Amino acid sequence: MFDQPNTLPAAPGVGYKPQHYSDILADAGPVRWLEIHAENYMGDGGRPIAQLRFLADRFPISVHGVGLSIGGETPLDPSHLARLKYLCDWLNPASFSEHLAWSTHDSGFLNDLLPLPYTNATLARVCSHIDQVQETLGRRMLLENPSSYLAFAESTYDEPAFLAEVSKRTGCGLLLDVNNIFVSATNLNYDPRAYVDAFPLDQVGEIHLGGHDEDEDDHGAPLLIDSHGREVADPVWTLLDYVLEKSGPRPTLIEWDTDVPDWATLALEAARAEAALDKVPA
Amino acid sequence: MTQTDFTTAIFDPARPVPAGLTDAAGRPAGKRFSVYRNNVAVSLKEALETGFPATARLLGEANFETLAQRYLRARPPQSPLMMLFGEGFADYIAAIPALKSLGYLPDVARLEYAMRQSYHAGDAAPLDPAKLAALPPEALNRARLSFAPAVRLVLSDWPIHAIRQKALEPDAPNPPGTAQPVLITRPNYDPVPHPLAPEQAVLIAALMDGATLSRALTQAPRADLGAVLSLLLAQSALTDIDVETPK
Numbered sequence: 001m002f003d004q005p006n007t008l009p010a011a012p013g014v015g016y017k018p019q020h021y022s023d024i025l026a027d028a029g030p031v032r033w034l035e036i037h038a039e040n041y042m043g044d045g046g047r048p049i050a051q052l053r054f055l056a057d058r059f060p061i062s063v064h065g066v067g068l069s070i071g072g073e074t075p076l077d078p079s080h081l082a083r084l085k086y087l088c089d090w091l092n093p094a095s096f097s098e099h100l101a102w103s104t105h106d107s108g109f110l111n112d113l114l115p116l117p118y119t120n121a122t123l124a125r126v127c128s129h130i131d132q133v134q135e136t137l138g139r140r141m142l143l144e145n146p147s148s149y150l151a152f153a154e155s156t157y158d159e160p161a162f163l164a165e166v167s168k169r170t171g172c173g174l175l176l177d178v179n180n181i182f183v184s185a186t187n188l189n190y191d192p193r194a195y196v197d198a199f200p201l202d203q204v205g206e207i208h209l210g211g212h213d214e215d216e217d218d219h220g221a222p223l224l225i226d227s228h229g230r231e232v233a234d235p236v237w238t239l240l241d242y243v244l245e246k247s248g249p250r251p252t253l254i255e256w257d258t259d260v261p262d263w264a265t266l267a268l269e270a271a272r273a274e275a276a277l278d279k280v281p282a
Numbered sequence: 283m284t285q286t287d288f289t290t291a292i293f294d295p296a297r298p299v300p301a302g303l304t305d306a307a308g309r310p311a312g313k314r315f316s317v318y319r320n321n322v323a324v325s326l327k328e329a330l331e332t333g334f335p336a337t338a339r340l341l342g343e344a345n346f347e348t349l350a351q352r353y354l355r356a357r358p359p360q361s362p363l364m365m366l367f368g369e370g371f372a373d374y375i376a377a378i379p380a381l382k383s384l385g386y387l388p389d390v391a392r393l394e395y396a397m398r399q400s401y402h403a404g405d406a407a408p409l410d411p412a413k414l415a416a417l418p419p420e421a422l423n424r425a426r427l428s429f430a431p432a433v434r435l436v437l438s439d440w441p442i443h444a445i446r447q448k449a450l451e452p453d454a455p456n457p458p459g460t461a462q463p464v465l466i467t468r469p470n471y472d473p474v475p476h477p478l479a480p481e482q483a484v485l486i487a488a489l490m491d492g493a494t495l496s497r498a499l500t501q502a503p504r505a506d507l508g509a510v511l512s513l514l515l516a517q518s519a520l521t522d523i524d525v526e527t528p529k
Contacts, residue, residue, distance in 0.1 A: 039362050043402025044431065047471035050405075067362025073285045080362055105289040108358025111329060112321040114288065117302075149318070150311040153302040154283075187314070189306035217305060218312040225317060 008033050008060050008094045008206060008251035011277065012270040015064075015255045021051055023263035028059070030274040031267060033094065035062040035253055041091075042083045052091070060094040062206065062253070063087065069104035070129045070143070071116040077104065081136050088137050095206060095251075097142035097175045098133070100126065100163065117152035118162040123169075130170040142205045143167070144175035147212075147226035148184040159184070160198035167203045174200065176250075177208035178243055182236045183224040192239055201247040209236060209273065210255035229258035232269060237276065244280045252277060291315070292322050293355050326354040329364045333398050334371060336449035337391045340384065349375070365402050368395055386440035390449070393442050393464055393475070396434035400466045400473035403432035408518035414511070421525045423496035427489050427514070428522035432468035435486055443477035467517035476513065481505040486514075494526060 013033035016024075024031070034055060041052055055061065068080060088096055101113035116122050133141055145163060157165070167174055176199065185192035211230035217223045232254070244250070254269045283300045291297045295316075303311035327350040331338045338346040353374055359367040372391035375381055408430065417425060436442065443464050444457035463483035465476045478486070485505040488498035499507060514520050 039364065042363050043365055044404035046402050046405065046432070046468070048402065050471065069362075077362075083363075102285060104362065105285055107289060107293075108360055109362045110289065110292065110322050111325045111359065111362075111364065112318060114285075114292075114318060117283075150303045150314040151306060152283075153304055153308070187306075217314055219305070219309070221305070223314065223317070 006060060006092070006094045008062055010249035010251055010282070012273040013062065013251060013253045014266055014270055015253065015257060016055070017256075017260050018048070018051065019260065020263045020266065021055075024055070025058075029267035030270045031059075033060040033062065033251065035064050035255075038063050038065040038084060038087055038096075039067045041087060056091055056093075061091060062095040062097065062251075063091065063093040065096070065098040066113070067103060067109065068098050068129075068133065069102045069109075070098050070133070071100060071102035071114075071122065071126055072104050072129075073102070073125070074104060074106060076129055076132055081133065084133075085136050088139065095142060096137060096139060097144055097206060099144045099146060100166075101146050113146055115146060115148055115150065115152070118155040118157035118159060120156070123157070123162065123165060126166055127169045130166065130172050134170065134172065140171060140173055142173040142175040144177055144208065145180050146184070147177070147180040147187075147224075149187055149223065149225075151188055158198070160195055160200070164198075164200040164203075167200055173205040174203045175206045175208060176201070176204045176243065177210070178240045179208065179210045179212055179232065179236050179255075180226060182233070182239055183212050183226050186222055186224045189221075193242055196239070196243050196246065201243070204247055204250055207240070207243065207250050207252040208255055209240060209252065209269075210257075212236075227258060228255045230256075232272070237272065240273075240276050241279065244276060249277045249280055249282055292319050293358075295319055323351060323354070326359070326367070327351065329359075329367050330354065330371070332364070333368045334391055334394045336394055336446040337371075337375075337387065339449040340387060340390065340445070349378075349381075365398060371395065386438070386442060386445055389436065389438035389440050389442045390446055392438075393436045393446055393466075396436050396464075396466055397473045397475065400432045400434050400468050401471075403430075403468065406430045406432075406521045409515065409520040409522055411515050414515065414523055417523070417525065423494065424526040425495050425523050426492055426526065427495075427520050428524070429490055429514075430468065430519055430521050432466070432473065433490070433519045434466040434473075435483065435490060436464045436466070437483055437487065438463055441477075443475055446475070465513075465519075467514075467519045469516075469518045474517065476517075479505075482510055485510055 009032050011032040012030050016034040099113050181192045209232045210228040213225040213227045215223045252273045283302045287300045299315040330350050372388040376388035439461045441457040441462040443462040447454040462477040466473050481502050481504050485502035488501045
């Protein structure tokens with residue numbers, strides 16, 4: 001649909017944290033590309049922008065938005081969309097992605113990825129917002145599956161069918177967060193492999209992996225929290241193998257956003273992703 | 283259920299979980315909804331603490347938590363840029379009667395917000411000192427200075443520089459009994475706070491306002507212009523100097 005001037009390699013990447021800047025430049029290990037949160041690079045200048053310019057000369061960059069509120073009932077914030085366009089225009093990233101979620105309401109920005117009912121009304125709204133984003137940026141975007149803690153009684157689509165329909169209608173690609181599948185499948189009591197089987201894997205331009213915390217709901221059932229604050233759990237690695245067998249190698253990102261570890265620890269996680277990618281034929 | 287219903291329940295834990303939210307068996311979501319309540323409350327409080335670490339330490343953990351939870355509900359961020367969250371925090375603090383005894387706190391918060399905005403401000407090539415040196419003395423009087431986008435001036439009647447330092451580093455000197463307006467410069471990528479004598483602050487405020495050097499000096503006759511210019515040049519705080527054409 002749109003020209004992609006460069007693309008992410010089907011190799012490990014990590015979510016970039018400024019404290020790893022020198023380590024990455026000294027020895028990136030298995031890490032071949034970096035992902036940034038768009039909103040952290042929307043200032044006018046200073047160190048964040050200077051570091052990003054320097055890194056972008058050396059690594060493919062994925063811009064991952066966390067504030068666009070694609071699923072919001074309110075119109076997309078035109079000034080935020082303009083900032084995003086400015087960033088994508090000067091940086092020319094290998095990928096831009098956002099979430100199937102909402103975060104902005106008339107009263108303000110809630111700084112969390114909030115859930116959506118999968119209905120025809122949501123579908124129409126999300127598709128219209130994605131059309132607007134892709135037209136404004138002049139590039140194809142990827143939409144990420146959320147982690148869910150609850151269900152909506154009014155939903156009429158399951159999540160893979162909903163995302164497949166969004167992709168079909170808008171031409172957007174998908175970002176498959178394998179930890180989110182595992183978290184949602186545990187929390188909502190379904191089979192994560194069945195989710196993968198139903199997912200339009202040919203549209204997947206990127207995979208995410210992150211750590212989760214364990215809790216319990218009011219009835220003592222497991223309630224997993226998508227915290228991005230620790231190593232990727234073993235069953236998530238197993239589920240990644242299942243995905244990659246079906247999809248082939250894809251750009252695969254380690255997300256570690258809270259209690260950020262030292263570079264060696266993060267690089268070990270990336271090495272584990274590399275081993276998983278190496279197991280499947282290209 | 284609308285996103286307004288959802289948002290209202292997120293911000294008010296006393297409200298029931300909105301209808302139509304369930305677990306896999308169709309039972310009411312209960313604690314599952316609290317995950318979102320918690321995510322919003324914790325992430326916004328942490329965002330505030332990132333921007334206002336000294337304010338948080340001065341209040342102590344429990345008081346800051348209470349204040350942050352009140353603030354994020356009364357004034358939720360209006361932008362997804364967390365670097366801007368807390369623009370009105372200082373004024374909000376100033377209006378709370380229970381915090382009146384910490385009279386310096388709003389100005390410390392103002393200083394912290396200014397430091398953060400300086401960090402993210404645009405880059406600019408500094409003024410070549412030779413351009414200033416080449417001006418004849420009589421032209422200097424008519425000159426106006428252009429400041430780098432990262433420069434900020436925070437006026438205060440309190441020793442906010444030392445109070446902030448002491449809050450962040452307990453080994454720092456005790457605050458003096460005098461006012462410390464603060465000039466923030468960004469010679470490289472890290473904002474640097476400089477405590478000023480009040481007279482210097484008046485001079486710099488006038489210069490930042492676009493006054494000529496002589497006009498600024500009439501507002502701050504006892505300020506040491508040479509010292510102020512040396513500081514501004516050494517800190518790459520100036521981008522240009524323009525001489526007004528004589529009338």
